[in-house]
Amino acid sequence: MPAWKRVGELSKEVLAEEMYELKIITQFSAAHRLENFYGKCEALHGHNWKVEVYLQGERLDEAGLVKDFGELKARTREVLEALDHKYLNDLPEFRHQNPSSENLARYLFDRLTATLNTNSVRVSRVSVWESDTSCASYFLP
Numbered sequence: 723m724p725a726w727k728r729v730g731e732l733s734k735e736v737l738a739e740e741m742y743e744l745k746i747i748t749q750f751s752a753a754h755r756l757e758n759f760y761g762k763c764e765a766l767h768g769h770n771w772k773v774e775v776y777l778q779g780e781r782l783d784e785a786g787l788v789k790d791f792g793e794l795k796a797r798t799r800e801v802l803e804a805l806d807h808k809y810l811n812d813l814p815e816f817r818h819q820n821p822s823s824e825n826l827a828r829y830l831f832d833r834l835t836a837t838l839n840t841n842s843v844r845v846s847r848v849s850v851w852e853s854d855t856s857c858a859s860y861f862l863p
């Protein structure tokens with residue numbers, strides 16, 4: 723077999739040639755305050771956080787889907803239950819780290835990855851908007 727062909731086959735295994743990406747948008751409401759921060763977010767206050775979940779897959783199932791949007795939304799809702807209408811600083815996950823939008827994005831990414839990732843589908847990014855103009859994202863580069 724010519725070397726170029728072996729290389730071609732190898733790269734096909736390693737690199738996806740095409741990718742589909744899904745995104746859902748949802749939200750939760752909660753209160754927090756930021757320690758070691760001098761500004762408005764130092765005081766107890768609340769946000770209606772908008773959450774964007776991105777899912778990537780290389781293949782479609784028999785129905786032509788990466789993942790059923792309904793299932794993606796249901797799994798995300800389950801994960802958000804732990805945060806919705808809570809005082810985030812009281813949760814064990816945020817006793818020793820601030821419930822900043824950055825840390826919330828990583829928290830959600832870790833939990834959504836655990837419940838949604840399969841051999842063919844993975845959570846690729848989670849974005850958390852704390853206002854209409856301010857957003858933090860977490861992903862694995």
Ligand SMILES: [Zn+2]
Nearest residue numbers: 754763767769
């Ligand atoms: Zn805040």
